[in-house]
Amino acid sequence: MKQFPKFPYWDYFLLSARILLAWTLYRYGWAKLTDSQFGVDDKTMNTALKDIDVFSVSWYLADHQPFKAFIGISQILCALLLTFNRTVVVGAFVSIPIWLNILMWDLTFMKGMTVAFTFRLSYYLILTGLIIYHQKDKVFPAVISVTEKNSSTKFPLWTYVILPITAIGIELIGAIPNAVLYYLRSL
Numbered sequence: 001m002k003q004f005p006k007f008p009y010w011d012y013f014l015l016s017a018r019i020l021l022a023w024t025l026y027r028y029g030w031a032k033l034t035d036s037q038f039g040v041d042d043k044t045m046n047t048a049l050k051d052i053d054v055f056s057v058s059w060y061l062a063d064h065q066p067f068k069a070f071i072g073i074s075q076i077l078c079a080l081l082l083t084f085n086r087t088v089v090v091g092a093f094v095s096i097p098i099w100l101n102i103l104m105w106d107l108t109f110m111k112g113m114t115v116a117f118t119f120r121l122s123y124y125l126i127l128t129g130l131i132i133y134h135q136k137d138k139v140f141p142a143v144i145s146v147t148e149k150n151s152s153t154k155f156p157l158w159t160y161v162i163l164p165i166t167a168i169g170i171e172l173i174g175a176i177p178n179a180v181l182y183y184l185r186s187l
Helices: 009-033 054-062 067-083 086-107 115-132 136-147 158-159 165-184
Strands: none
Touching: 009 067, 009 115, 054 067, 067 086, 067 136, 067 158, 086 115, 115 136, 158 165
């Protein structure tokens, strides 16, 4: 009788979690791109602003482009990153601000279902943390390289004193295209 190898339960659980998170992000993103999420109905649009609940106002504001498309595309790209083994770590890290943003949005604007969404999104953050921890052999070397003392170029003390001036200079360089465009429009 042939014996089957031991089933890797933890790995399978995390794979399932990745699929859950990816599918959730995909659905959220797709809903934004197909106008199934955000926006308000005509009755709300014809109501005085002082009489509209903050959730409806937030959904009205979030319904504007390019914000809505940017969020939708970001969620779909993150879902794809979570799906593939080679990109799961990047996808997990990218998903953290997405989950936190949704959580803060719901805590700020949603009334009535705040507790349910708080638990759900907190659970997604925990699952994301478990995925990252499971990939610790890939993550920890990157964290160590970021936190270890860097042996890059050392600058003399006087260069730090003039750093604000050079930073302003760099900002002004970045403003040149806008100034040229403004000048050309005024001709």
